[in-house]
Amino acid sequence: MSKRKIEIMDTTLRDGEQTSGVSFSSSEKLTIAKLLLEELKVDRIEIASARVSEGEFEAVKNITKWAKESGNIDRIEVLTFVDNGISIEWMLQAGAKVQNLLTKGSLNHLTYQLKKTPDQHFSEIEETIKSAIKNDIETNVYLEDWSNGMRNSKDYVFSFLNFLSAQPVKKVLLPDTLGVLTPSETFEYISEIRLAFPEMHIDFHAHNDYDLSVANVLEALRAGANGLHLTMNGMGERAGNAPLASVVAVINDYVKDCGIAVNEKALYSVSKLVETFSGFRIPANKPVVGDNVFTQTAGIHADGDNKKNLYFNDLLPERFGRKRKYALGKASGKANIQKNLQELGLKLNDEDIKKVTRRIIELGDKKEIVTKEDLPYIISDVLDSNLIEEKVVVESYVLTHAKGLRPSTTISIKIEGELIEENAQGDGQFDAFMNALKRVYSNKKMSLPKLIDYAVRIPPGSNSDALCETVITWKNETKEFKTRGLDSDQTVSAIKATEKMLNII
Known part of the structure; x- marks a missing residue:
């Protein structure tokens, strides 16, 4: 049996960037866009909202320039507005070719936010689509608050879809904007639309306010949706969007009649890069990409x-x-x-x-x-054995820190019986210690691993004079590894962790 092709649209760079406190730089956006399309192999990416800022405009221009050169321009999408052509002009200047036009998918939003009738709204949408065609821009249409529209104003939603079915629109995008749907509702609503509009391309856009986004995605596919909107690490406003990694795993394992092009092996590496760029930490128990899940x-x-x-x-x-x-x-x-x-x-x-x-x-x-x-x-x-021989011992050290002077350290270290002394300055006492250590190893034509993370804490349940725990993550040419030191002094605990590293290498 041939599988039904499901399009995956990643919206990390648009909806995901609406995560509180997250803002990608232009270069970060370009790097993520390349990885999403070329390494992860999602079908499309939504990269920005039109008219947001000058920085957003420059980021879109950089991405569209690369996309044109690499043959990916039709896979780049931008959120636009019904605004008398202002968004279309922004698109033209930015070099984008596909707009995701934001419209009102519930009578409540239309009446109280826009204060317009359905006919007025539809007429303005039609003019926007005509303007896009004149400028060689393809149009998809978002029905904002569609889920509440189906609950409370279904007649309006179907009159809207009837109108769209007669327009030169490529895809209809159905968002659960407030993350309120249950799985049974998702299946019921999309099934109704699929039955009424069998040829319409339907994308489902899930939010995770009740932690039901992945379940809702499954039901959307069962009901006949053609595409899904997902984000890396479940980033997004409030509780976030449906997480791409979880959905990919679920589809590959449980939705046997649907096929996707996403490269599973790239999920973790891209996820960690997005974590680094965004500062949005992945929970340790996050399915597929969390540190603890395997x-x-x-x-x-x-x-x-x-x-x-x-x-x-x-x-x-x-x-x-x-x-x-x-x-x-x-x-x-x-x-x-x-x-x-x-x-x-x-x-x-x-x-x-x-x-x-x-x-x-x-x-x-x-x-x-x-x-x-x-x-x-x-x-x-x-x-009490010699199973592990300590070939490197930090015999002694002097740490100095005086007002107006850079911290300095003198160390005495024994390497396979040879006692070596060295001193150095640094930005802090441990930095000075590491600089002295680097001198020792440089003189012996030996290299040290790179320090990539340094975490200090007092163990839970302790008091102010308890031991301080320092966990250092190191990286050499072949692997990352961690060492731990315990002492009542933070710098000394870091030195103990470093001594462990010296013996491991």
């Missing part, structure tokens, strides 16, 4: 994975360019420890694994974070 915590789950993958489902991390992880904490069992030891290339007998497991559970009870990279140190400590 991490098994309970020991019984890891054990089941060893026995015919009993706790696997179809959402295999490799589909999305990711790997399964096994957390270490108070819920860990022997199987979790073994999984992490395998990755480190270490082997322990059953009795030693039991001892290590007990120590990890103790740390978990104290709300300590235990990482795979901590395991060699825990093993060495618990077993």
